[in-house]
Amino acid sequence: MAVSRPQFPPVTPADRELFNPFTKGSQQDDDQGPFRIGELSRRSGVAVGTIKFYLREGLIPVGQPTAKTQALYGAAHLRRLRVVRVLAEVGGLSIAQIREVVAVLDGGGDLPGELAQLVSYSIDRGRTGNAGRSREGLDADDWEQSLAATNTFVSWLGLDVDAGAPARANLADALHALRALGIAHDPLVFTEHARMAYELAEIEIDSLDPVTDRSAAVEAIAVGAVVFGSAFIALRSMAQEHETRLRLDAAASASAPPAS
Amino acid sequence: MAVSRPQFPPVTPADRELFNPFTKGSQQDDDQGPFRIGELSRRSGVAVGTIKFYLREGLIPVGQPTAKTQALYGAAHLRRLRVVRVLAEVGGLSIAQIREVVAVLDGGGDLPGELAQLVSYSIDRGRTGNAGRSREGLDADDWEQSLAATNTFVSWLGLDVDAGAPARANLADALHALRALGIAHDPLVFTEHARMAYELAEIEIDSLDPVTDRSAAVEAIAVGAVVFGSAFIALRSMAQEHETRLRLDAAASASAPPAS
DNA sequence: GTGATTGGAAAGTTTGACTCTCCAGCGCGG
DNA sequence: CCGCGCTGGAGAGTCAAACTTTCCAATCAC
Numbered sequence: 001m002a003v004s005r006p007q008f009p010p011v012t013p014a015d016r017e018l019f020n021p022f023t024k025g026s027q028q029d030d031d032q033g034p035f036r037i038g039e040l041s042r043r044s045g046v047a048v049g050t051i052k053f054y055l056r057e058g059l060i061p062v063g064q065p066t067a068k069t070q071a072l073y074g075a076a077h078l079r080r081l082r083v084v085r086v087l088a089e090v091g092g093l094s095i096a097q098i099r100e101v102v103a104v105l106d107g108g109g110d111l112p113g114e115l116a117q118l119v120s121y122s123i124d125r126g127r128t129g130n131a132g133r134s135r136e137g138l139d140a141d142d143w144e145q146s147l148a149a150t151n152t153f154v155s156w157l158g159l160d161v162d163a164g165a166p167a168r169a170n171l172a173d174a175l176h177a178l179r180a181l182g183i184a185h186d187p188l189v190f191t192e193h194a195r196m197a198y199e200l201a202e203i204e205i206d207s208l209d210p211v212t213d214r215s216a217a218v219e220a221i222a223v224g225a226v227v228f229g230s231a232f233i234a235l236r237s238m239a240q241e242h243e244t245r246l247r248l249d250a251a252a253s254a255s256a257p258p259a260s
Numbered sequence: 261m262a263v264s265r266p267q268f269p270p271v272t273p274a275d276r277e278l279f280n281p282f283t284k285g286s287q288q289d290d291d292q293g294p295f296r297i298g299e300l301s302r303r304s305g306v307a308v309g310t311i312k313f314y315l316r317e318g319l320i321p322v323g324q325p326t327a328k329t330q331a332l333y334g335a336a337h338l339r340r341l342r343v344v345r346v347l348a349e350v351g352g353l354s355i356a357q358i359r360e361v362v363a364v365l366d367g368g369g370d371l372p373g374e375l376a377q378l379v380s381y382s383i384d385r386g387r388t389g390n391a392g393r394s395r396e397g398l399d400a401d402d403w404e405q406s407l408a409a410t411n412t413f414v415s416w417l418g419l420d421v422d423a424g425a426p427a428r429a430n431l432a433d434a435l436h437a438l439r440a441l442g443i444a445h446d447p448l449v450f451t452e453h454a455r456m457a458y459e460l461a462e463i464e465i466d467s468l469d470p471v472t473d474r475s476a477a478v479e480a481i482a483v484g485a486v487v488f489g490s491a492f493i494a495l496r497s498m499a500q501e502h503e504t505r506l507r508l509d510a511a512a513s514a515s516a517p518p519a520s
Numbered sequence: 521g522t523g524a525t526t527g528g529a530a531a532g533t534t535t536g537a538c539t540c541t542c543c544a545g546c547g548c549g550g
Numbered sequence: 551c552c553g554c555g556c557t558g559g560a561g562a563g564t565c566a567a568a569c570t571t572t573c574c575a576a577t578c579a580c
Contacts, residue, residue: 018416036557173349201499228434243461296578325527330576
């Protein structure tokens with residue numbers, strides 16, 4: 001029952017074979033013809049009332065109207081609905097955040113600025129609870145110091161990040177928490193995390209490089225940030241459990257003689 | 261204005277020097293003597309009403325009663341209050357989740373099982389929105405397949421994770437989302453993320469190894485999971501912004517001749 | 521001894537994300 | 551050509567979470 005360190009070898013074709021049985025039957029968008037809201041609801045699994053609500057909130061484009069009380073929807077609406085659901089359920093984004101994302105999806109702004117900050121501004125802001133609000137407490141000075149240290153850290157890393165990016169405040173929140181609890185006092189404790197984060201960002205961007213269409217690129221970035229972020233947290237949790245167990249095993253076998 | 265890849269060199273004493281100016285004035289818990297709820301509120305910056313609410317919810321131990329309407333609190337209460345606030349504000353944990361964490365903090369269960377799963381069960385569950393609920397849709401079979409693929413993946417990685425760990429379901433949710441959108445079909449896309457996650461778990465556990473006291477260890481693990489998790493997300497967001505800008509620069513200079 | 525504080529509990533508030541209810545207009549099987 | 555069941559649209563209602571307010575009697579602090 002010994003727990004050992006995973007090795008993470010490169011993936012071989014034989015490994016891929018292992019997962020073939022699971023890839024059957026996923027997705028079949030045969031009939032893409034126009035349909036009404038009831039059919040849209042049936043295909044997406046989202047209640048009609050909720051779809052209406054999303055329409056009102058501007059998360060989904062309105063259908064092609066055919067009469068005063070009739071409209072038709074197509075494959076694009078179905079996909080958008082699925083994207084919205086993923087952002088909400090997997091990413092836990094609020095309606096307001098999703099609205100910002102779809103605004104970038106629909107609007108034809110130029111990529112450089114918009115796309116680069118999409119994740120930071122619309123998706124990560126508010127993901128970690130409500131950090132970043134109500135900083136009017138007595139420790140406002142303390143917090144400003146945390147932010148200043150964080151900004152110095154970001155510059156020291158050589159990261160080119162917008163001065164107003166919420167990620168700076170979020171990182172400052174994390175530092176401020178560590179300081180309040182006396183766990184750490186300067187942002188250098190995040191150095192290794194920064195290295196990992198950068199490596200991960202490279203990998204993720206590599207994986208969706210071949211995308212050409214503008215809207216598809218934005219969608220891939222938004223969905224990717226949310227889904228891979230969620231997946232990473234789950235994997236980190238599992239790794240923690242595995243590693244903790246590993247070390248407890250080691251501690252146990254060190255304090256007690258071999259059992260058999 | 262060229263954006264370049266950060267290098268992440270090892271931290272030198274000169275680097276540490278750089279952050280010294282910021283570490284002044286943080287934390288000063290001089291007088292730890294017993295005090296009443298008003299003083300506790302003043303020191304923590306939490307409203308009296310909210311402290312009462314936390315007491316009712318069992319997030320904070322009750323004070324030492326001195327009369328029918330009087331009780332005294334000490335340094336332990338102040339620290340607990342700060343921990344609760346960090347879990348809530350930085351980690352975005354719900355009251356119910358925090359209650360589970362403090363139950364482990366207070367309860368004297370044996371470490372092996374409890375501590376190993378603390379993060380997975382109490383903290384990560386529900387962090388990514390409400391993924392994991394209401395799986396009674398028509399795609400229930402599809403989801404079961406995603407979970408099966410995920411479990412195969414976890415075994416393939418060699419991770420020793422509890423069979424009922426919510427992290428499995430969370431990872432399955434992520435895979436299911438990718439499949440629903442046709443972005444990926446098997447869990448091997450998460451391989452690099454798993455490697456990173458494991459490396460990060462090792463680093464984090466290393467950083468809080470010297471803790472000996474049981475309650476302090478649990479606290480460090482819970483706070484660490486929340487704070488470093490939040491920090492990592494922020495850093496990932498910045499790395500994405502930096503890297504996206506880097507590639508757009510490269511694309512621009514490739515399509516156009518050097519500007520100067 | 522008198523005004524501010526406290527412990528405790530019940531009731532009220534706010535926000536977010538739906539969900540329900542209506543009401544005319546539409547569509548079509550009988 | 552007619553009733554019954556979808557529609558689109560909008561307002562009101564619901565529900566849970568996390569506080570916040572309000573009350574009361576007991577205390578404390580000066």
